[in-house]
Amino acid sequence: MTFQNKHQTILFLALLTVVGSLWGCRSASENEVIVYTALDQQFSEPHFKMFTEQTGIPVVPKFDTEANKTVGLTTAILAEKNRPRCDLFWNNEILNTLRLEKAGLLDVYFPKNRESFPAEFRSAEGHWSGFAARARVLIINTDKIKPADLPESIFDLADPAWKGQCGFAKPLFGTTATHAAVLFATLGEEKATQFFTDLKANARMMPGNKQVALAVSNGQLAFGLTDTDDAIIEIERGMPVAIVYPDQGADQLGTLFIPNTLAIIKNGPNTKAAQQLVDYLLTAEVETALSQGPSAQIPLNKNIDIELRVESPQTIKSMQVDFHEAANHWNTAAAQMEALFLAP
Helix, strand or coil: CCCHHHHHHHHHHHHHHHHHHHHHHHHHHHHEEEEEECCHHHHHHHHHHHHHHHHCEEEEEECCCCCCCHHHHHHHHHCCCCCCCEEEECCCCCCHHHHHHHHCEEECCCCCCCCHHHHHHHHEEEEEEEEEEEEEEEEEECCCCCCCCCCCCCCHCCHHHHHHCCEECCCCCCHHHHHHHHHHHCHHHHHHHHHHHHHHCCCCCEECHHHHHHHCCCCCCCCEEEHHHHHHHHHCCCCCCCCCCCCCCCCCCEEEEEEEEEEECCCCHHHHHHHHHHHHCCHHHHHHHHHCCCCCCCCCCCCCCCCCCCCCCCCCCCCCCCCHHHHHHHHHHHHHHHHHHHCC
């Protein structure tokens, strides 16, 4: 045997060893469920650990950065569509889930507990399930604003009377981007673009909702637009802040509630384990725990009757939203937001 042939044989045997090793590891990972998770790690990870304790199925979560996690994870799923790595997408909002549905990347599964949730928060086709909502609210610094002067609408953020005293999160990611698309669907492109143009001129933009809540609690801003989970943390820290649920008047839009969503990725590595995890996460016990935890998520299960620290769609006027129509406006809204808030 020549040196060249001997060298090729050694390489071939080495390759067989590597392939065999990888194949042998396959059985060890068949029971894993890989979850791309946009909900904050501190809130979601305890439930993964409990699921593993109860079922023996390991959960492998992939988290992303605070600023762009929802969009970043959605982009990853789209990029991996020909060879999915993700079994389950736990999104902390809904429109990017609907974008994946529109792209044909979501599997069909009807969870065991689906009838316990309102029809508007679950897919009729079985592509996704909504649970554990948050509300888009105004957080108010009570040292800076008297009760008689409280803002009562998201549109007060664009009121020149509050110029430089209010804030919002960059509307390119997360629930703020979702809110923008909802407003484009509800108000129309012209009115929505004008609102965001006025908002840019009047209010201060922060990197995220948490930064808005912190800026209000430390007195940097008088009020701002954020989510209930970020607002309640500042309230329970004892800071001089309060929540205003915006647009409650008869002729106003109502407060926007945005659910978390669960969606199984089509042709993912372990669909059966993903189905088990969906059934677990949609239990009353998990929604109750999320509502009682630091993030004060709002249960959507109709059979849960517990005292909440924040308002729910059952206690205040909620914004009536066609989320599919809002998803159809995603690209238009995103393009306008980039033009307004990324331009020099």
